[in-house]
Amino acid sequence: MPILKVENLKVHFPIKGGIFGRTVDYVKAVDGVSLEIEKGTTYGLVGESGSGKTTTGRAIIGLNKITSGKVYFEGKEVTNLRRSRASFHRDVQMIFQDPYSSLNPKKRVLDIVAEPLRNFEKMSRSEEKKRVEELLELVGLSPESIVKYPHQFSGGQRQRIGIARAIALKPKLIIADEPVSALDVSVQAQVLNFMQEIQKELDLTFLFISHDLGVIRHMCNQIGIMYRGRFVEEGLTEDIFNNPQHIYTKRLVAAIPNIDPSKREESLQFRKEVDHEYKQSYANYFDEDGLAYNLQPISETHFVALPEKG
Amino acid sequence: MSKDVVIMSEQIEESHESPSGLKVLWREIIRDKLALSSLILLIVISIGVIIGSAILDYDEVTKVDLFNTHAPPSSENWLGTDYGGRDVFGQLIIGTRNSLAIGVLVTLMSGFIGILFGLIAGYFGGTIDNIFMRILDFFLILPFLMIVIIFVAIVPKYSIISFSLIMTAFLWMGTARLVRSKALQERELDYVNAAKTLGTSNLKIMLTHVLPNLSSIIIVNMTLSLAGNIGIESGLSFLGFGFPESTPSLGTLLSYATNPQTLEYRWWIWLPAAILILILMLSVRNVGEAFKRATDARQRRG
Numbered sequence: 001m002p003i004l005k006v007e008n009l010k011v012h013f014p015i016k017g018g019i020f021g022r023t024v025d026y027v028k029a030v031d032g033v034s035l036e037i038e039k040g041t042t043y044g045l046v047g048e049s050g051s052g053k054t055t056t057g058r059a060i061i062g063l064n065k066i067t068s069g070k071v072y073f074e075g076k077e078v079t080n081l082r083r084s085r086a087s088f089h090r091d092v093q094m095i096f097q098d099p100y101s102s103l104n105p106k107k108r109v110l111d112i113v114a115e116p117l118r119n120f121e122k123m124s125r126s127e128e129k130k131r132v133e134e135l136l137e138l139v140g141l142s143p144e145s146i147v148k149y150p151h152q153f154s155g156g157q158r159q160r161i162g163i164a165r166a167i168a169l170k171p172k173l174i175i176a177d178e179p180v181s182a183l184d185v186s187v188q189a190q191v192l193n194f195m196q197e198i199q200k201e202l203d204l205t206f207l208f209i210s211h212d213l214g215v216i217r218h219m220c221n222q223i224g225i226m227y228r229g230r231f232v233e234e235g236l237t238e239d240i241f242n243n244p245q246h247i248y249t250k251r252l253v254a255a256i257p258n259i260d261p262s263k264r265e266e267s268l269q270f271r272k273e274v275d276h277e278y279k280q281s282y283a284n285y286f287d288e289d290g291l292a293y294n295l296q297p298i299s300e301t302h303f304v305a306l307p308e309k310g
Numbered sequence: 311m312s313k314d315v316v317i318m319s320e321q322i323e324e325s326h327e328s329p330s331g332l333k334v335l336w337r338e339i340i341r342d343k344l345a346l347s348s349l350i351l352l353i354v355i356s357i358g359v360i361i362g363s364a365i366l367d368y369d370e371v372t373k374v375d376l377f378n379t380h381a382p383p384s385s386e387n388w389l390g391t392d393y394g395g396r397d398v399f400g401q402l403i404i405g406t407r408n409s410l411a412i413g414v415l416v417t418l419m420s421g422f423i424g425i426l427f428g429l430i431a432g433y434f435g436g437t438i439d440n441i442f443m444r445i446l447d448f449f450l451i452l453p454f455l456m457i458v459i460i461f462v463a464i465v466p467k468y469s470i471i472s473f474s475l476i477m478t479a480f481l482w483m484g485t486a487r488l489v490r491s492k493a494l495q496e497r498e499l500d501y502v503n504a505a506k507t508l509g510t511s512n513l514k515i516m517l518t519h520v521l522p523n524l525s526s527i528i529i530v531n532m533t534l535s536l537a538g539n540i541g542i543e544s545g546l547s548f549l550g551f552g553f554p555e556s557t558p559s560l561g562t563l564l565s566y567a568t569n570p571q572t573l574e575y576r577w578w579i580w581l582p583a584a585i586l587i588l589i590l591m592l593s594v595r596n597v598g599e600a601f602k603r604a605t606d607a608r609q610r611r612g
Contacts, residue, residue, distance in 0.1 A: 061507050089509035102500035106522040116508040165508070 001075055002036040003205050004060070004173055009033045009069035011052070011059045029055040031229035031291070032069075037222070039172070042199070042206040044220030044237075046213060046252070052229040053209045054097070057175045060207070061094050073173070090120050093166040097178040099158035103150040109136070109161055110146035116168045135164040139194065156187035160194070167198060175207045180215060192219060213256050217241060222301075225249050230292040232285075235302035245304040247285045248292075250274045335529070338604035341611045345600035348593035355590065356410060362403040371400030372556055383578050390578040392566060394555075398579055405558035406586060408470060412559070413540035415474040416481060420539075421532045423478065424485025425521070431486070432493025433516050439490070446483050454480045455551075462551050473552065477542065481535070488531055489524060496520050526605040533598035537591045544587050560587050 010031055017024035030052040037043045045053040058064045060071055062080075071079045078088050093116075096102035103112055113132045117123055123131065133143035139160040150158055159179060166174055176195070180188040192215060198204060210216050216223060217237060224234040225248065233246045244250045254274040258267045284307070287293060292305040339345050375395030383390045389398040431442035461476050462468075496502065497520065505515045540560075546552035547561020555562055563583035567573045572580065603609040 058503075063503050063506065089507060092507075094504070094507045096500045096504055098500055102504050104501040104505075104519055104523070106525075107519075115505065115510060119509045162504075165504070 003039045003074055004035075004037045004207070005072040006033060006035050006056075006060065007070040007072070009056065009059060009071065010067045011055050011064050012067045028229050029064075030059060032294075033224075033226070033229075033231060035224055035231075035234070037173070037205055037207060039205055040199075040203050041221040042208050042219050044216040044223040045207065045209045045226060046211060046216050046223060047226030048211060050228075051226040053211075053226050054177055056226070057094070057177050057207060057209050061092055061175055062088075063094075090169050091172045093169065093171040093174050095159075095162055095166050095174060095176040095179045098182055099155050099162055100182075102162055103158055105150055107149075108146065109148055109150070112150070112161060113146075113165050113168055116165065120169055131168070132164075135168055136161075138167075138198070139164045154187075156183050156191060159183060159187075159191055163191075163195070163198075167202065167204075170202060171204070173205045173207065175209070177209045178211070179208075181210065181212065188215070195219070213252060225252065227292055228290070230305065231295055231303075232292045232305045233303065234295060235299075239299070239302040243302070245298060245302070246292075246306070247274075247278050247281065251278060334610075335526075335601055335604045338600050338610060339597065342596075342600045342603075345596045348596035351589065352593045352597065355406070355586075359403050359407040359410065363407040366400050366403060368404065371397055371404060372558070380576055382576075389582055390576070392579050393569075393572075398563070398582070401558040401563060402560075402582055402586065405560050405563055405583065406590075408553065408557065409540055409543055409560040409587075410590070411470055412474055412477070412543045413536050415470065416477045416539045416543075417532050417536045419474060419478040420482035420535070421485055421528070424482040425489050425524075425528060427482065428486040428489030428491075429493050429516050429521065429524075432490035433497050433512070433520060435494060435497065439494075443490075446486055449480065450483050452480065458546060458551050467554075469557075473543075477539070481539065481542075484535065485528070485531055488527065492524050492527060493520055496523055526601075530598060530601045530605055533594060533601055537594035537598065540587070540594070541591055 010033075011029050012026040012031075013029055014023040015025045015027060016022065033052070033056055035043065045056060047053045055064055059066050062078075066080050069079070070077060073088060073092065110129065110132055113135055114128050117128055117131060129146065132146055136143055136145055141157060141160055141164070145153075145161075150161065153161065159182075163179075179195070180191050183191060195206070196219065199206060206219070208216065208219050210219075220237055222234075222236055223240045225232050225240070225246070227248050233240060233244065233249045240249060241253060244253050251274055254267075254271045258264070285292070285305070287307075293307050294305060295303040296306050297303050339349060373396065375391070378387075378391055378395040379393050381387055381391040381395070387397050387399065389402060392398055392401070427442060427446070431439045431446075457480075458476060465472060502515060502519060505519050510519075543552060543559065544561035544564060547559050548565045550565065552561050553559045560583045564580055564587070566576075567580035567584075603611065
């Protein structure tokens, strides 16, 4: 049984207009996304800005209202739940993109990391402090940090505080919304490796949202590629990177820079081919509105959005 | 001894690392000589009138003595007497205390209501915000002065508390609007979302996450409105819609000046009260302006 199952998820935001603020139209941020994540694996959501990947993550955890579709966590439905979310929040946590705004500037690290513990576990002050110190050690910060304020840390350290807070309750699923895109490259590797370590240690499942294909390839077992609120291709990491089928995926893969100078000509050639194909056959891959088609299986693990007849 | 020095230097270092909101406010006050002297003056006046009015016999001060009306300042009546032969100096002390008490009380009460109202409207947004703002608009269009006049006519004898309540009913809207606009900004930040995903209740997020981040602008707003509230109280009393003469305030003393004779020849009755109102309002304002600068890092002097 998959730990998280999303069925035909749609998140539409109304556009208000006119004198009386009527709803004129909808922004279809997420328009029919389905995915399944197995326990202990990492699922990568990739796409350009505005493709709806962040909204998908936020809708799953309940920060955006779901217009239609269903979300199952461990087989139980958790779509737009209000009251019984408590246990859900215990098991599903989120790491935020911006390490600067995601920590309350007025609180000490102790209060920040202990917040989930205070909400769900009845601990004495000294137990709580000990647990927070352990967590900080786990993310590679010194235990003395508990009396400091967020602004006294660097971006990478702040992101680790965010991670410490997310793993405090030993959750089963963590939704990581571009956890490293605000960090500089040297720190990115640290944070990513650290996330893989704790994944093994705590048997975590990640839903990893990113626009950086290199990071996704490094982290994920399974990948879904989003374009304008819909999946264009979904499959195992090898499927996507070695055998991209959809023109959008091909363009993304072609855009990954290759550092090997001897292959420069080769990759340039590939890029030109893809560009040519894109110009030639754009209409074959997208419908009249420029949206992706429904996913068709081309192997057991690999799905591509192609027109049904073609 | 040397241990003490080490602890001291550690403390200094720590304060250097993370200046908390209060420390920033304090540093700004220290740096601004005008605000510092205003603050000292305010504290001296407040303590003075509180102790003074505790020592003074209220009945003695408000006792009418028809053989000693309009007496100029003397060793017995330091600031002379009014048309009822009551001691002006005693009235000034008690009046300042009353005016200050009303100012502080109204500021605290309207601040409390305003913060609560604005926080709920801003934090939840959407429909709740809409409903709350329409209620606020309703209070905003009510004619303040007219209702206070009617209130004075209906309530036979009113106290500091009831006067503060009627003023509060019309003075909380500014704070509410300010807090709402800031809360609307604040709730979009990720730390609020993070708290939600961590399972913290809305009430707790409002009070322990959003409110502390609004504390500095609330302090500034309340300090500046304190000056305004003292002025409004004096104004109402001057017009005759505030306290009766039996309850002295700075406004009632000032209202004696409506008599041209008093205005021209008996300065000791109204001039001290006028100067005191001026000093109080200016001092509070100076302190408030320093607070305001402290909340904006670009304007800070300290």
